[in-house]
Amino acid sequence: MDALPDLQRRKLALSLTPADEALLQQLCAHIGTAAPALLAGFEQRLAAFDEAQSPLPDSARLLLHETLPQVLDRLLSGALDADYGRERCRIGAEHAQMGISPVWYLGAYAHYLTHLMPQLEASGLPPTRAVQALLKAALLDLSLALDCYVTHRDANLAEMHDHHGALAHLPMATLVVTGELDIVYANPAFGGMFGTESALLRGLPLGHVIDTMPLQALVRQAMEADVPAQTLTLQATNGQASVPALVTVQRIRHQAADAAPVRMLLVMEDRRAQAQLTRDLFNAQTVAGIGTWQVQTPGMFELTPQAARLFGWTPGVPATLQDLLGCVHPEDRVRVEQEWHAALTTGRFREECRVHTSARIRWLELRGSLEADSTRRLIHAHGTVLDITERKRAEHTMERLAFYDTLTGLPNRTNGTMLAQRLLEHARAQQCGASVMYVDLDRFKDINDAHGQSVGDAVLLSVAHRLGGLCGPRDVLCRVGSDEFICVHLREPGEDPQLQGQRIAEAISTPVTVEHLTFHTSASIGVALFPEHGDEVEHLLQQANAAMGDVKARGGGVLLYTTALGERLQRRLALGARLAQALAQGELQLYYQPKVHLPSGELSGVEALARWHTSEWGWISPAEFVPIAEERGLVGALVEWGLARASADLRQWKAQGARRLPHIAVNVSAAQMMDERFPERALQIVRSHGAEPAQIDLELTESALMNDPDRARQIASQLVAAGFRLSIDDFGTGYSSLARLQGFPVAQLKIDMSFVRTMVSDSGSHAIVATIISMARALRLQTVAEGVEEESQAQALTQLQCDEAQGYLFAKPMPADALWEQWLR
Numbered sequence: 001m002d003a004l005p006d007l008q009r010r011k012l013a014l015s016l017t018p019a020d021e022a023l024l025q026q027l028c029a030h031i032g033t034a035a036p037a038l039l040a041g042f043e044q045r046l047a048a049f050d051e052a053q054s055p056l057p058d059s060a061r062l063l064l065h066e067t068l069p070q071v072l073d074r075l076l077s078g079a080l081d082a083d084y085g086r087e088r089c090r091i092g093a094e095h096a097q098m099g100i101s102p103v104w105y106l107g108a109y110a111h112y113l114t115h116l117m118p119q120l121e122a123s124g125l126p127p128t129r130a131v132q133a134l135l136k137a138a139l140l141d142l143s144l145a146l147d148c149y150v151t152h153r154d155a156n157l158a159e160m161h162d163h164h165g166a167l168a169h170l171p172m173a174t175l176v177v178t179g180e181l182d183i184v185y186a187n188p189a190f191g192g193m194f195g196t197e198s199a200l201l202r203g204l205p206l207g208h209v210i211d212t213m214p215l216q217a218l219v220r221q222a223m224e225a226d227v228p229a230q231t232l233t234l235q236a237t238n239g240q241a242s243v244p245a246l247v248t249v250q251r252i253r254h255q256a257a258d259a260a261p262v263r264m265l266l267v268m269e270d271r272r273a274q275a276q277l278t279r280d281l282f283n284a285q286t287v288a289g290i291g292t293w294q295v296q297t298p299g300m301f302e303l304t305p306q307a308a309r310l311f312g313w314t315p316g317v318p319a320t321l322q323d324l325l326g327c328v329h330p331e332d333r334v335r336v337e338q339e340w341h342a343a344l345t346t347g348r349f350r351e352e353c354r355v356h357t358s359a360r361i362r363w364l365e366l367r368g369s370l371e372a373d374s375t376r377r378l379i380h381a382h383g384t385v386l387d388i389t390e391r392k393r394a395e396h397t398m399e400r401l402a403f404y405d406t407l408t409g410l411p412n413r414t415n416g417t418m419l420a421q422r423l424l425e426h427a428r429a430q431q432c433g434a435s436v437m438y439v440d441l442d443r444f445k446d447i448n449d450a451h452g453q454s455v456g457d458a459v460l461l462s463v464a465h466r467l468g469g470l471c472g473p474r475d476v477l478c479r480v481g482s483d484e485f486i487c488v489h490l491r492e493p494g495e496d497p498q499l500q501g502q503r504i505a506e507a508i509s510t511p512v513t514v515e516h517l518t519f520h521t522s523a524s525i526g527v528a529l530f531p532e533h534g535d536e537v538e539h540l541l542q543q544a545n546a547a548m549g550d551v552k553a554r555g556g557g558v559l560l561y562t563t564a565l566g567e568r569l570q571r572r573l574a575l576g577a578r579l580a581q582a583l584a585q586g587e588l589q590l591y592y593q594p595k596v597h598l599p600s601g602e603l604s605g606v607e608a609l610a611r612w613h614t615s616e617w618g619w620i621s622p623a624e625f626v627p628i629a630e631e632r633g634l635v636g637a638l639v640e641w642g643l644a645r646a647s648a649d650l651r652q653w654k655a656q657g658a659r660r661l662p663h664i665a666v667n668v669s670a671a672q673m674m675d676e677r678f679p680e681r682a683l684q685i686v687r688s689h690g691a692e693p694a695q696i697d698l699e700l701t702e703s704a705l706m707n708d709p710d711r712a713r714q715i716a717s718q719l720v721a722a723g724f725r726l727s728i729d730d731f732g733t734g735y736s737s738l739a740r741l742q743g744f745p746v747a748q749l750k751i752d753m754s755f756v757r758t759m760v761s762d763s764g765s766h767a768i769v770a771t772i773i774s775m776a777r778a779l780r781l782q783t784v785a786e787g788v789e790e791e792s793q794a795q796a797l798t799q800l801q802c803d804e805a806q807g808y809l810f811a812k813p814m815p816a817d818a819l820w821e822q823w824l825r
Contacts, residue, residue, distance in 0.1 A: 007085040010140055020133035021080055023125060027134075030123040031116070080140065088141060092148030109138045172269045173245070176252070179262030181206040181219070193243055193270060194236045211235045215247065215266070222249040222264060229379050231271060231296050244271040246380065274382075291385035293368070298378055307385045310364055312357035329354035329361065336366070343368065344376045349383065363392040401771070405479040406764045407457055408464040413486075414703065416478025420488040421537040423476050424530050427490055434530040436537065437487045437501050438544035439467070441508070442522045442556045444483035451517065453761040458514040463521065466507040470500070482754070486541065501525045501558040524552035528561045572624075576632045578614065579625055583637050588612050590645040591813035592664070594823055595784060595806040598798045603823050605663035605697065607806060608646045609813045610638065635669040642666045643685045643696070649816045651690030658824040665697040665727060670704035674711055679718035693723030697748070701729055705744055713744055720745040727784070731772060749776050753787020753807070760792045773800045 010016075113134060120130050167174045173190035177183055183201045191198030194209055206212050214232045221228040229248040236242070245268040252263040291307025300318040308315040311327045321340065325333050332353035343349035349368040354361050368383025400406075403415040411419055420436070427434045441463065448456040460483070467485060471477045476488040489500040508523045526547030528540040543561040546568065551559035582588055592606040612620045629635045646664045654661055672678045686693050698719060705712045705728070716726055727748035751772055758765040769785070776783050785797050788807030797805055814822070 007080070007082060010143055011080070014136045014139055016080070016133075016136040016140060020129075020136055023130050023133045024137055025079075026125060027116075027120065027123055027130060030125075031119050080137065085144065088144045089148055092145040095145070095148070109142065113138065170267075172267050174268070175206070175266040177206055177264050177266060179223070179264065181212055181215070181264075183209075184263060190268070193245075193268065194234075194241050195238075207237070209237060211237060215249070218247060218249040219264060222251045223262075225251070227373065229373065231380065234268065243268075244275055245269055246271055292383065293385065294380070294382035295378060296380055303385075310357070310362065310385045310387055311355055327355045327357075329356065341376075343370050344372045344378060347371065349381075352388065362387060363389045401768065406768060408461060408479050410464060410468075410485075411476070411478040413478065413480040416476060416480065416486055417537055417541070419476045419478070420486065420541075423474065423488050423490065424535060424537055424540075426474070427530060428535065432493070433491045433495075433497070433532070435487075435489045435491055435497055435500050436528045436530060436540040436544050437489065437504065438526045438541060438548040439485040439487060439504060439508075440481075440524045440548055440552060441483040442524055442552070444521075447519060453758065455514050455517065457762070457764075459512050459519055459521065462512045462514070463508055466510070467504060470503055470507055486544075488537070497529050498527055498558055498560055501527045505558050522556050524548050524556045525558045526551060526561065527558065533561055572628055575617075575620065575625055576628045576634075579612075579629055580632070580634055582612060582614075583634060583641055587614070588638075588641065589815065590642060590649070591815055592819045593806055593813040594662075594811045594819070595665075595804050596810050598794065598802055598805055603660065603662055604804050605665060606819065607665040607699070607813075608642050608667075610642060611813070630669065630671075633671075636672055636675075639666065639668055639672060640681070640685055643682060644689050646696065647686045647689035647691035650695055652816075653820060653824055654690075656820070656825075658820070660824065661695060662824070663695060663697050663725070665699050667729065668698045668700050668704070670701060670707060673700060673704040673715050674708060676715065679715060679722050682719065682724065683722045694725075697725045697727050699727045699729040699750065700746075702731065709743075716744050716746070730786070746781065748782040748784060750784045750786055751802070753785075756785045756787045756793060756797070756807075757789065760790070760796055766796070769797070769802075770800050773802050777801065 116134065120127060120134075123130070167176070167185065167187045170187055171189060173193045174187045175183060175190055176185040183204050183206055186198040186201045188198050191201070196209060201209065206215075211234070214234070218228045218230060227248065227250045229246060231244065231246050234241075234243045234245050234247070248267045248269075250265045250267075252265050291310050292304045293301050293307050295301055297318075299320055301320070301324060302318055303311065303313060303315070305315045307313075308317075311319075311324060313319055313323070313327060321337075325337055328336050336351050336353050339351045340349060347370050349366065349370055351366050353364055353366065355364055365386040365388045366383065367386075368381050370381040371379045373379055403412060404410065405412050410416070424434060441460075444456065444459070447459055460479075464477075464479065464485070467477055467487065471487060472490065474490050476486070478486050480486050487500070487504065491497065491500075505523055505525055508521050512519045512521055526544040526549070528534070528543035528547065530540060533543050534540050543565070546565050547559045547561040550565060550568075551557050589611045591609045591611045593609060594603055595605045595607065596602065597604040610622055610626070612622075612625055614620065626635070626638070629638045643666055646666055650661060650664065668678075682698070683693055686696055700716075705716070720726060725748070726744070726746045727750055728746055729750045730752040731749045749772065751769055755765045755768050755772075759769045760766070773783050782803045784804040784806065785793075785802050786806060788794055788797065788805040788809045790809060793807075794805060794809060811822070
């Protein structure tokens with residue numbers, strides 16, 4: 001409201017007339033120099049009030065001393081005009097903001113009027129009229145002052161309402177204070193932390209509740225536009241509470257920054273629960289041998305004795321991040337540091353690394369929870385250190401089983417193929433040639449048959465050792481079969497492409513002596529050249545294998561792949577073209593090989609196997625046409641045909657009254673495990689042919705799951721959700737492991753026949769089969785042994801608690817009508 005109309009309205013309400021103002025001017029002139037003495041007496045009188053003892057800042061006391069004479073002089077001057085009204089409101093607002101109580105005004109008026117009475121009597125002015133004029137002027141002045149206090153109070157209440165709405169329900173103790181640390185607002189969590197009623201704290205200095213000395217440095221930093229945070233121990237002034245807390249201070253910015261009063265936001269996170277948690281962790285680590293660490297002072301790690309021992313650090317000595325990174329193996333250091341900095345954003349830290357301690361390598365698992373501010377500066381953190389050395393050794397053992405041949409220690413086929421492809425890529429980058437050799441020992445089966453598996457293994461070890469001695473540090477050597485090896489050799493410029501193959505042949509031809517027996521060994525070796533014959537290792541191996549087969553038929557030696565050999569591959573191309581036609585015209589047949597439950601001998605299921613007979617070539621082996629289907633992109637159609645045929649046979653057997661419908665296992669390709677449409681398509685095929693997915697087992701290869709594990713896991717989960725059951729076929733020949741398969745929803749493992757066939761005579765194969773069965777049982781997976789041909793194998797598998805088996809011992813693959821007659825009718 002404009003000061004002039006409001007002032008006139010107040011004068012009318014008080015009947016304050018120009019005549020009254022004239023009397024006041026006369027009284028003011030009569031008093032003259034007596035006014036300062038009256039003011040001094042007033043200040044002395046106010047000092048006797050208890051409220052006057054409340055501490056005011058020096059700036060406030062100076063302002064009070066300067067403004068009170070202005071108020072009283074103007075009051076007696078009689079010039080109660082618009083300028084007076086505006087100046088009076090300004091001074092009243094300053095007094096209200098300083099926190100000067102209105103009771104001071106009452107004391108001022110009472111003292112001033114009382115001591116003016118003698119002056120009034122001596123003035124000769126009409127006493128009644130003069131007293132009335134003084135009272136009217138005092139009431140006018142008091143009404144303006146009280147309005148300033150009401151306005152200030154309303155603003156405070158609005159501010160209190162805003163703070164309450166924003167901060168009341170926060171779990172952390174939260175305060176809004178002035179620059180002098182007077183409490184503007186305290187939420188209930190603050191009151192609960194220090195055992196007081198937060199609503200009663202408004203206006204009180206924070207120092208009345210807690211010792212504010214530890215806060216001073218943080219407040220100064222916050223005034224400089226920083227947002228400091230520090231863990232402090234807050235002491236209640238009544239001595240009843242000592243609270244460890246993480247304190248964050250931030251200045252509250254207003255749009256009108258110059259005019260707005262200073263406000264600070266204090267957030268106090270109670271750390272008593274964390275302190276108890278730390279004590280609990282210390283107790284737990286004593287029992288479990290797990291070290292713990294924490295960061296309370298930014299940049300400094302506090303390690304428990306167990307954690308320090310695991311890191312190889314001095315117990316009781318704080319460490320920086322760089323100190324601990326210095327303990328980490330150089331090959332792991334960058335990765336650990338990158339993960340730590342990433343955790344400043346995510347809040348979670350987890351990494352496995354090696355450390356050097358007492359001339360040995362130890363594996364550690366590091367975990368932690370981090371809290372950082374908006375600038376990614378660490379506030380505090382805590383976590384654990386776990387020694388996983390033994391676990392890593394076990395994983396290494398499992399990796400060896402999955403990636404390497406157990407007899408020779410050489411890479412197995414899958415691992416060797418990957419290594420060979422990398423070598424070819426290196427050769428391409430270096431613009432040099434390579435020889436890809438397929439090595440097959442001649443008549444090795446005769447050694448096994450005549451002298452036993454152990455002698456045969458000794459011969460293989462000797463041959464592998466010789467081959468390893470011939471291979472350079474960059475060459476790749478792997479064992480891909482019982483008596484087959486692959487060697488990929490980087491050629492020197494101008495080197496004869498067959499030279500390395502001839503060296504291998506000569507090394508193998510040197511007699512091998514085992515247990516006083518001498519064996520004259522030899523090999524058939526096929527050679528394909530990179531880049532002359534191709535740039536993909538699988539293609540080159542195919543060519544080398546073709547050359548090896550050709551030279552073996554001639555009695556052995558070394559043979560370079562040629563165009564003539566390539567012509568023989570035309571059959572494969574012709575078969576590929578004919579296969580597409582056969583699928584379209586329904587020329588393929590589905591055979592079934594029974595699986596039996598080993599403990600009872602009862603039929604537990606069947607495996608569906610595709611068979612192909614043509615008038616031109618007769619029976620064509622699946623080992624020949626299935627790879628062709630994969631090469632030509634027909635494997636999807638082949639699998640879908642198998643699903644449709646198997647489902648139709650199930651429907652027919654059910655209609656014929658089969659005494660028990662078997663689960664049918666159908667092989668699925670790696671490509672389909674990458675196709676997001678396959679689960680829906682498989683479900684539609686099965687149901688459209690009258691069967692349910694619960695009757696179908698889908699057999700997957702290890703490579704189908706491991707090429708892209710995340711995507712394969714998603715597809716596998718969708719298949720299981722649709723009702724299918726999943727099995728891993730030929731387990732042990734790929735590069736997966738049981739630990740890696742644990743995340744996939746598989747129900748059954750099929751142990752590869754290469755292990756089963758030799759498990760009775762070969763202790764290594766027996767150990768592999770026993771390990772697979774034992775770990776599968778631990779993971780609640782069923783096991784099926786493939787290729788069981790002898791009763792001794794079935795007995796050994798039963799003793800190892802293998803669940804099911806299939807092989808010629810029980811039945812050969814047969815057409816659907818034969819299966820009906822022999823097993824289902």
